[in-house]
Amino acid sequence: MLQKKFHTLYETQKERLAGQYKAKTVMFQTTLFLLAWYSLTTTLFQAIQLDVFLSDCKSFFHDLASFIQTFVGWTIDAGHSAAQISTKIPNAFIAGMVYWLLLILIVGICMAGTGMLAILIEIKVIELYKKNCWDVITLLMILTSVAIVIYFGESIKKVLSVNLLLLFVLSQGAYVGIRCYLKVWLEKRPY
DSSP states (O other): OHHHHHHHHHHHHHHHHHHHHHHHHHHHHHHHHHHHHHHHHHHHHHHHHOHHHHHHHHHHHHHHHHHHHHHHHHHHHHHHHHHGGGGGOSOHHHHHHHHHHHHHHHHHHHHHHHHHHHHHHHHHHHHHHHHHHOSHHHHHHHHHHHHHHHHTHHHHHHHOOOOHHHHHHHHHHHHHHHHHHHHHHHHHOOO
16 A cells, blocks of 8 residues: 555656656757747848848859759750751651650650759758757857858958858858768777
8 A cells, every 4th residue: 555655656756757857848949949040030130231141142043043054955955966866757747746755855854863863962961961960069050150151251251262152051061071970980989
């Protein structure tokens, strides 16, 4: 009888402590989220006011769009070249159908293949990021990198002739590489 009473007391206290722990964990996560949100929004608002950063963002996305446009042009040119086989067909109607089918097939395969490759690379990068870098340290690193690039953007541009957004992306890539290397190195240590 006494043992059952102690067991009930133990279970009650255990549930109470588990509830308190869960409440504190939720409070910590909420506070962390709000601080990150505040940091990110104030930094982004500062970025909007900085002409150097805005021009670099426009330049970055313009260059990216130009690259995609050039790639699409190359793909269409390759499709036109491959579709020229249809000129060997004597029937004009069938030659026209073969030309357009080959063009659509070549362009479709190239675009789909490139899209799938980009998606696979993105999935691998996200998996790598989640496996090795999904923590508070990474959040702090991202916020610090963004703040440095934004607040010191003009000074950085005076020293280095580099796109600030590209500098941020490269710094994140270097960070992920260092974290992955350190994780592997720490796992291989004998002690």
